[in-house]
Amino acid sequence: MDNGASSYRRFLDGDESAFDEIIKELFDGLKFFINRYVQDVHTAEDIAIDVFTELIVNKHKYNFKVSLKTYLYMLGRSRALNYLKRKKIITFTTLEESEYLEDSKSLYDTVLQNENKQIINNALRLLPDEMRAVIHLIYFEDLSYEQTAKILKKNRKQIDNLLYRAKGELRIILGW
Numbered sequence: 755m756d757n758g759a760s761s762y763r764r765f766l767d768g769d770e771s772a773f774d775e776i777i778k779e780l781f782d783g784l785k786f787f788i789n790r791y792v793q794d795v796h797t798a799e800d801i802a803i804d805v806f807t808e809l810i811v812n813k814h815k816y817n818f819k820v821s822l823k824t825y826l827y828m829l830g831r832s833r834a835l836n837y838l839k840r841k842k843i844i845t846f847t848t849l850e851e852s853e854y855l856e857d858s859k860s861l862y863d864t865v866l867q868n869e870n871k872q873i874i875n876n877a878l879r880l881l882p883d884e885m886r887a888v889i890h891l892i893y894f895e896d897l898s899y900e901q902t903a904k905i906l907k908k909n910r911k912q913i914d915n916l917l918y919r920a921k922g923e924l925r926i927i928l929g930w
Contacts, residue, residue, distance in 0.1 A: 758775070758776045758779055758780055758821075758822035758823060758826075759818060759821060759822045761773070761775045761776045761779075761822075762776060762809075762816065762822050763818075766813060766814075773810070776806075776809075776822065777806060780822070780823055780826055781802060781806070783823075783895055784802045784805065784826055784827060784830050785798050785799050785802040786798075786894075787827055787830060787831075787890065787891070787895060788801045788802055788830045788831075788833070788834045790886070790887070790890055791831070791834035791835065791837075791838060792834050792837055792838065797837065798834075801830060801833045801834055801837060802830060804833060805826055805829045805830050805833060806826075808829060809826070809829075820901065820904055821901060823897070823901070824897065824901040824904055824905060827891070827895075827897070827901075827905045828904060828905050831905055831906070873928070877924055877927040877928050878924075880923075880927055881920055881923055881924070881927075884906065884916055885916055885917075885919060885920035885923065886920075887906060888902060888906070888913060888916045888917050888920055889917070889920050889924075891905060891906070892913075892917060899913045899914060899917075
């Protein structure tokens, strides 16, 4: 998957509907990622909208050297950190329910699922910020090590080491 690059090429060629495809594919994930920094869904949404606006206004700034998803996440991270500099706070928020419950799930399954999410959220909250970000990008956003390294401005080995240490910390915290 090209993470929106082909749609963006079509947008640059004049196909306005291609940008809608990019937003449908990448907006929610970007908003969720930004929310991990700013701890406010509405602010995260505003920043994500700003990132997509940047993509429209500066059409030829994206050079296709990295995936569009990586580029947007880099912009989103930068904007979130700028926001936090202005607010003078740097913290993460808990994971939120991203999908609505289906009618077919039983109450027991729902409670168990929520309990497990809460346990994982509590464990993730105890991790240092960089470890938390690496876990989120690699496991929740399905980004590669290289894409994660670009977003967090680290090299691949540093990402590998952070992920290894984060997994070790989670095993200790969770008692696995």
